[in-house]
Amino acid sequence: MKWITTCKETTELASRAMDERLSFGDRMAMRTHLVICENCRRFMQQLHDMRRLFQTETRANDAVPGLSSEARQRIANELQNKLDP
Amino acid sequence: MPLNTLDAHRWLADHGDYLFRVARRQLHSDALAEDAVQDTLLAALSAQARYAGDASPRTWLTGILKHKIVDLIRRQVREVEIPRDADGEEAVDSLFQQDGHWAEPLRPWGNPQAEAELSQLRRVLDECADRLKPSMAQIFSLREVAGMETEEICKELNITPTNCWVLLHRARLFMRQCLELNGFSKVGAA
Numbered sequence: 001m002k003w004i005t006t007c008k009e010t011t012e013l014a015s016r017a018m019d020e021r022l023s024f025g026d027r028m029a030m031r032t033h034l035v036i037c038e039n040c041r042r043f044m045q046q047l048h049d050m051r052r053l054f055q056t057e058t059r060a061n062d063a064v065p066g067l068s069s070e071a072r073q074r075i076a077n078e079l080q081n082k083l084d085p
Numbered sequence: 086m087p088l089n090t091l092d093a094h095r096w097l098a099d100h101g102d103y104l105f106r107v108a109r110r111q112l113h114s115d116a117l118a119e120d121a122v123q124d125t126l127l128a129a130l131s132a133q134a135r136y137a138g139d140a141s142p143r144t145w146l147t148g149i150l151k152h153k154i155v156d157l158i159r160r161q162v163r164e165v166e167i168p169r170d171a172d173g174e175e176a177v178d179s180l181f182q183q184d185g186h187w188a189e190p191l192r193p194w195g196n197p198q199a200e201a202e203l204s205q206l207r208r209v210l211d212e213c214a215d216r217l218k219p220s221m222a223q224i225f226s227l228r229e230v231a232g233m234e235t236e237e238i239c240k241e242l243n244i245t246p247t248n249c250w251v252l253l254h255r256a257r258l259f260m261r262q263c264l265e266l267n268g269f270s271k272v273g274a275a
Contacts, residue, residue: 039187042191043191
């Protein structure tokens with residue numbers, strides 16, 4: 001990755017940085033761009049916000065209804081079929 | 086075998102709802118989530134001789150469920166051809182100018198964590214997740230919702246790391262865009 005990156009390239013680096021450690025060169029290129037670009041700083045912050053939100057949301061998911069009684073019965077029948085062929 | 090019967094039905098009774106919610110979260114479909122739970126319990130029944138009892142039944146069943154979810158997703162991803170450079174590339178380009186600058190300035194999100202806004206957030210999150218192309222939604226969900234490592238996701242879905250990473254990046258761009266257009270920039274700032 002070259003030293004002067006565009007916003008588009010910087011978003012790719014910022015996204016990859018959410019998944020793995022960037023090479024030294026990529027890290028420097030990204031940081032240099034972020035120093036001068038408010039939009040991309042926001043983008044990176046928002047990637048982190050999204051991750052937190054989706055994880056918070058997953059924990060809140062326990063309020064979602066569980067198996068319907070029909071589905072539960074169907075699965076119980078399948079289990080029983082397998083037990084007494 | 087009365088012991089087996091008892092165990093299998095107890096798994097359903099004790100952990101069925103939990104397994105269903107985990108599956109529903111990632112598969113975005115009641116029917117598929119029910120399939121995943123059923124596949125999991127049937128597999129558990131076959132494999133119970135190997136269950137040493139060192140993990141709790143829920144942990145053990147959740148481990149099986151994770152594989153069943155990936156199986157179901159893999160089947161769907163295969164159905165949706167992943168083109169080498171289509172699948173959102175033009176849409177990504179539309180977010181940027183020719184010279185690689187952002188086409189539109191990004192608006193600040195304020196504090197999207199605010200508790201009182203959570204129910205509205207949940208609705209927007211779900212809507213935006215549903216709007217992603219299936220191949221992207223699934224990878225996004227495995228990474229950001231289930232918290233799987235990208236390496237693990239590529240391997241399980243049998244796609245190249247590059248493809249996997251490109252899909253993830255596009256999914257993030259679209260998700261961000263969708264959240265902003267659906268009121269995220271106002272949430273928490275109010």
